[in-house]
Each structure stands twice: as C-alpha cells, then as structure tokens.
Amino acid sequence: MFNKQSNNSRSVGKGFDRIAFFYDKMAAIASFNQINKSQLTFISHLSTQSHCLILGGGTGDFLHQLLIINKSVKITYVDASEKMIEYSKQRILKYLPADLNRVDFICADVADFKFETYDVIVCNYFLDLFEDEIVQGLLQQFYSALSPDGILYVTDFVLYTSQSLQSYISKINLWVLFHFFRLATYLKTKRLVDVEQQILLNKFKRIIRKKFLGGMLQSIIFQKMN
Numbered sequence: 001m002f003n004k005q006s007n008n009s010r011s012v013g014k015g016f017d018r019i020a021f022f023y024d025k026m027a028a029i030a031s032f033n034q035i036n037k038s039q040l041t042f043i044s045h046l047s048t049q050s051h052c053l054i055l056g057g058g059t060g061d062f063l064h065q066l067l068i069i070n071k072s073v074k075i076t077y078v079d080a081s082e083k084m085i086e087y088s089k090q091r092i093l094k095y096l097p098a099d100l101n102r103v104d105f106i107c108a109d110v111a112d113f114k115f116e117t118y119d120v121i122v123c124n125y126f127l128d129l130f131e132d133e134i135v136q137g138l139l140q141q142f143y144s145a146l147s148p149d150g151i152l153y154v155t156d157f158v159l160y161t162s163q164s165l166q167s168y169i170s171k172i173n174l175w176v177l178f179h180f181f182r183l184a185t186y187l188k189t190k191r192l193v194d195v196e197q198q199i200l201l202n203k204f205k206r207i208i209r210k211k212f213l214g215g216m217l218q219s220i221i222f223q224k225m226n
C-alpha cells in the first residue's frame, strides 16, 4: 500500500523550493528545451475533459497551457514545494487571472493527498522521482481515481538500452540531470524506474507515444484496460 515513505516529502518539498527559481532554465539548458517541449506534445488531447489532476506540476507552464486549450476544465494542482505552487499561482495570476478560480492549488505530498475522480491525471517528470514500490502504489490509486475513459498523461525519462554513441551521450546527460536533482532536492531515489513498463503492468494500455532527445525522453497517453 502506498504510504508516507514517498521520498520524505517535507524535505523533497524544501529541496524543490531551493531550485524552483532556476528549475525551468536548468531543465531547458540540460535538455535543449526538450523537457518542456515533450510534455506539451499531446496537450491538444486534453481540450474537452472536465476534471484534471496535475501531480508535481512544478512552476506551472503545463497548467498555463492547459487552461488556454481547455476553457472549462477544473484542475487540481498538487505539489510538495511551496515555492513551485507560488510560482504557478503567480504565473496564472499574471497571464490568465480570470481562470485562477478554475485551479485548486494544493501544497502536499502525493502520499497524503486524497484522490477523487478525474478525467485526466498528469505526471510530467514526476513518477521518476520515486522507487518502484511507490510508483506501483500510485498507479493503483490512479486506476481507481480515473473515470472509465480517463487519460493518464505521462512524460518522463526513458531507460535507454541501445548501444549507439548517441545513447551513451544521452546516458551521460541523463545521469548528470538525475544526480543533480537528487543532490539539489534531497531525493532518496537511487535509480530510474522503468515508468512505462510499470504502467503497462498495472492495467493501463498505451494509446499514443512520442520520443524526444534521441529516445531519452518520452510522452505517452495511457488509458485503463477495462
């Protein structure tokens, strides 16, 4: 069962507080802007849903874009970092003030969050922060919380197995980024989980997928197998 062992969230929240002010720039530089681009790639598939949960949304760029393309969606926005929540709020206040009331900002560890029912659950560069066991527990909660035709929208790093030179370069980039996050944010995770494989093993099917940065990043839409 999923419980509070998830990353010791109070310190993870504080850890992400420390890097919130330069997180977007750092992610853009380290990934040639592909971290941002990859997570927006299928956002047009979310233009009609009515209740979306965004987990670990960071500084709120995805939130901003979602509010633009879907004029009626209500969004529950959960992040363990007070600073990330504050940046997101300020972003919406500045660019889409009339839409602020469509977002419920919750500063909490996902382990403490009480799931309701959603048409969409979004995890962009979030599930890779946790060990297998925690991801497994989260996926079970996602399955119960998603409506029958609901969408699980996931963008994440990929465990890359090709032996090409590009794959070695990708692995080095990935290693640097991953260890930077671990150090900067006090993450306890020691290795990357194979997120896609875990999701497929937990009663979800893949609907559409796109890879970025030589296959090192990917965005996927999943739905429940009924």
Ligand SMILES: C[S@@+](CC[C@H](N)C(=O)[O-])C[C@H]1O[C@@H](n2cnc3c(N)ncnc32)[C@H](O)[C@@H]1O
Residues within 6 Å of the ligand: 006, 007, 009, 012, 013, 016, 017, 027, 039, 055, 056, 057, 058, 059, 078, 079, 080, 081, 084, 108, 109, 110, 111, 123, 124, 125, 126, 129
């Ligand atoms: C790597 S960042 C990704 C941010 C954003 N989704 C993006 O792709 O740019 C991970 C986010 O998850 C949040 N986070 C980390 N652990 C968490 C937890 N246990 N519960 C809720 N949020 C968490 C962090 O504060 C951070 O904003």
